[in-house]
Amino acid sequence: MFIDKAKIYVKGGHGGSGCVSFRREKYVPKGGPDGGDGGKGGDVILVADPNLSTLLDFKYNPRYEAERGEHGKGANKHGRNGKDKIVRVPVGTVIKNARTGEILGDLIEPGQSIVVARGGRGGRGNARFASPTNQAPREWEPGEPGEEKELELELKLIADVGLVGLPNAGKSTLLSKISAARPKIADYPFTTLSPNLGIVKYRDYGSFAVADIPGLIEGAHRGKGLGMEFLRHIERTRVLVLLIECQSQDLKADYLTLLNELEKYNPGLIKRPRIVAVTKIDICPELDISALKKLVKEPICTISSVTGEGLEPLKDLIWQELERVKHEIE
Incomplete structure (x- = not known):
């Protein structure tokens, strides 16, 4: 427990x-x-x-x-x-x-x-x-x-990277594929009821810790859903990965919802380096993310935790951001 x-x-x-x-x-x-x-x-x-x-x-x-x-x-x-x-x-x-x-x-x-x-x-x-x-x-x-x-x-969990997304965005599946963590995975919202932590091996010389928290919904900063209970676990992270499901009816709206909830909970979170990952791309082969690319300023990629597509480029992006933050601190 x-x-x-x-x-x-x-x-x-x-x-x-x-x-x-x-x-x-x-x-x-x-x-x-x-x-x-x-x-x-x-x-x-x-x-x-x-x-x-x-x-x-x-x-x-x-x-x-x-x-x-x-x-x-x-x-x-x-x-x-x-x-x-x-x-x-x-x-x-x-x-x-x-x-x-x-x-x-x-x-x-x-x-x-x-x-x-x-x-x-x-x-x-x-x-x-x-x-x-x-x-x-x-x-x-x-x-x-x-x-x-x-x-x-x-x-408050100590992790380098925090996975943030709406319910059923594929956070736990991603964590299970890139680390040895084995969180509960199922095809319904709020499968994750408590934070999970995994260590990701990067190539032959590095590693970083990733925290997966329960999905956020609009109003999470006020205690709606499970977000308020666990948002504190990403306060120590250095990089945030925003996961957006490819089957979403409005990718831009989901992105803005996540930013809004993070900012209202802790304005400092919105200033952290971010990466946007569109998930489950294996079931959306014709997906057009050009509109989302125009909106976001941070790096964006498409991934599939089932087929493994895009996972290595995502790890490269995360490592680059972590190294950049490290040099800025030094």
Whole structure:
């Protein structure tokens, strides 16, 4: 099951309290104070793990607390610090404060971590309060409580290329042909109910990741259909491939619908490099795309995932766009 949103509760460990103690040894009837400090509470730390791909675990286990610090002891013995609580999340997880909506972190690299709830400081023992005028202090400090937070985790897939199209445009079929991914494929709209990720090998020297999301329909940016739920998974992509079915009654209208939904969801998406691919060309051998070519400024090609026609040129176009974006960043 693919789960890309979850709410969790995290709490840092409580700090240990300081100790009130006095040195008592043979022939030393009035030893000074020797109460040790309490240990610091453990932190709750989120770590990006490349072996995870969904937030499903957090649906069944939403509470995470770090260990509390030990109390101080006599003979100036400090309490042990509490152990940190390590919580592993998928790479690409955005962490937000559930109450304020503030973004606390974005874990986009394997091994990247963030402290989301700090443990409380340990209290001071009475040895810390000794002074020339107070040589037998009985003061001590309790440990401080750890931070408590409710967090909202949101997973955004990390892919180089995003496949975008209306329902039944052939996105999943294309992904299955150019990568080892095996998404569900059927001849009806909304076959894809969750995002799919595939790695495409390019010639003998390269590869890139492709994300396939459920089909968009007009009004997707407002939550209509499934688009709103999964459009965030293409926010990290560097190149978008717009797929338009050759049997569409109006190719230009489909193209404009896709652009409109992307722009209304996130204006930044419309500025990404794009490629237009007209799909299922094997059943439209007489198709004329001259009118569409006049409208679009980006590269356009025709493909058939069934026969393989146009797939290699499409991969060439994608690779060229990815290389161009890479050089622009550098």
